Amino acid sequence: MSKKILISGVGLWTPEHVITNEELVDSYNAYADKYNAENAAEIDAGNVVAKPHSSAEFIQKASGIKQRYIYRKDGALDVDRMRPLIPERTDEELSHQAEIAVVAAKKALAAANKKPEDIDAVIVSCAYTQRAYPAVAIEVQHELGISGFAFDMLVACSAATFGMHRAYEMVAAGNARAVLVINPELVSPQVNYTDRDSHFIFGDVATATVVESEETANAEHVFDILSTKAVTRFSNNIRSNFGYMSRAHDADPYGADKLFHQEGRKVFKEVCPMAAEHIETHLQQHDLAPADVRRWWLHQANINMNLLIAKRLLGREATADEAPIVLDRYANTASAGSVIAFALHHDDLQRGDVGVLCSFGAGYSIGSLVVQKR
Numbered sequence: 001m002s003k004k005i006l007i008s009g010v011g012l013w014t015p016e017h018v019i020t021n022e023e024l025v026d027s028y029n030a031y032a033d034k035y036n037a038e039n040a041a042e043i044d045a046g047n048v049v050a051k052p053h054s055s056a057e058f059i060q061k062a063s064g065i066k067q068r069y070i071y072r073k074d075g076a077l078d079v080d081r082m083r084p085l086i087p088e089r090t091d092e093e094l095s096h097q098a099e100i101a102v103v104a105a106k107k108a109l110a111a112a113n114k115k116p117e118d119i120d121a122v123i124v125s126c127a128y129t130q131r132a133y134p135a136v137a138i139e140v141q142h143e144l145g146i147s148g149f150a151f152d153m154l155v156a157c158s159a160a161t162f163g164m165h166r167a168y169e170m171v172a173a174g175n176a177r178a179v180l181v182i183n184p185e186l187v188s189p190q191v192n193y194t195d196r197d198s199h200f201i202f203g204d205v206a207t208a209t210v211v212e213s214e215e216t217a218n219a220e221h222v223f224d225i226l227s228t229k230a231v232t233r234f235s236n237n238i239r240s241n242f243g244y245m246s247r248a249h250d251a252d253p254y255g256a257d258k259l260f261h262q263e264g265r266k267v268f269k270e271v272c273p274m275a276a277e278h279i280e281t282h283l284q285q286h287d288l289a290p291a292d293v294r295r296w297w298l299h300q301a302n303i304n305m306n307l308l309i310a311k312r313l314l315g316r317e318a319t320a321d322e323a324p325i326v327l328d329r330y331a332n333t334a335s336a337g338s339v340i341a342f343a344l345h346h347d348d349l350q351r352g353d354v355g356v357l358c359s360f361g362a363g364y365s366i367g368s369l370v371v372q373k374r
């Protein structure tokens with residue numbers, strides 16, 4: 001390919017509300033006690049399983065998460081509700097997800113030194129969109145005053161990287177001068193706060209990147225995309241069954257299987273080797289070895305996963321400078337984790353430094369970009 005395609009700007013929106021592990025566990029344990037008291041007879045008869053207590057120590061040790069951000073804190077910790085309270089907006093108002101997308105997008109545009117008229121396409125790529133249509137991306141496009149076209153795409157944890165892949169291809173094909181890829185990960189409505197196995201995992205955030213060609217780029221921190229690589233392999237180990245079919249089958253549309261649920265241990269065991277092999281093969285395409293990589297912006301689901309993958313690749317532990325961790329603060333933010341790491345840890349790299357941005361998760365899906373500081 002003759003013209004180089006690059007990432008020229010990144011934006012990050014962080015919610016103002018925080019839930020610490022301690023707050024989350026206190027609320028869940030109060031809920032569990034109430035549930036067990038209300039169901040005491042059925043639990044004693046063996047018909048209902050008692051809810052065990054959660055523990056802040058377990059959460060930090062098993063995942064590395066200390067806190068998470070949430071778009072609206074009201075309701076999520078209320079033992080009589082256990083889900084966030086986010087008032088519905090009218091069709092005339094900007095939707096919640098578009099609102100957070102716009103904030104991240106504006107920051108990415110500013111970082112890339114771009115105006116709305118410089119952008120030809122908008123991709124909103126994330127784990128959930130709040131409605132089927134009109135596409136949230138088209139709403140965002142309208143709000144920002146961008147011409148051209150926009151669309152939504154869903155690839156769970158790999159939505160952000162897969163979105164950047166599509167942007168890369170669109171710019172390479174000459175179908176767009178510059179593409180805005182936005183990841184408004186408003187995941188808290190799908191978290192089962194009554195399930196101790198998963199109540200701690202997720203946080204809300206929005207990230208955005210600008211992908212354009214070297215012909216138009218004029219920002220301060222610019223990264224050539226050397227190539228992109230993706231793989232998917234079907235697995236039921238991470239699943240959410242919520243969807244429009246609920247109305248037709250009469251099952252509870254908010255039942256536990258309709259929310260996020262997973263076989264966390266299996267995911268850990270199956271995804272780690274898959275991700276390490278994927279990254280190694282991707283680097284080989286450029287005659288690069290893991291030791292040649294200055295920075296790893298890895299998916300942020302579990303600190304032990306990231307340590308293991310980095311160790312497999314490097315043969316030793318990666319330093320925090322080499323493979324920054326943001327999930328202690330942000331928790332798992334679905335597809336945005338690696339982009340948050342990139343947003344917070346990219347401007348110290350020197351010309352020629354190589355970095356790898358990689359997501360892994362539900363699907364299974366793995367998406368990587370090998371980039372080089374210009």
Ligand code: CO8
Pocket residue numbers: 053054055056058059062063127156157187188190191196197198200202238260262263264265267268301302305332334335360361362363
């Ligand atoms: N407090 C105390 N004990 C607990 C808790 C808790 N909160 N939770 C579980 N335990 C108990 C378990 O019940 C178990 O007890 P026992 O041994 O008696 O059965 C014991 O602790 C050990 O449990 P696990 O084996 O499950 O513990 P792990 O060490 O495996 O840790 C993790 C659990 C942290 C979930 C870990 O397995 C993990 O992170 N795995 C990787 C999962 C992963 O990366 N998934 C990706 C999901 S994200 C994604 O793909 C995006 C989806 C779209 C976004 C959705 C947004 C809503």
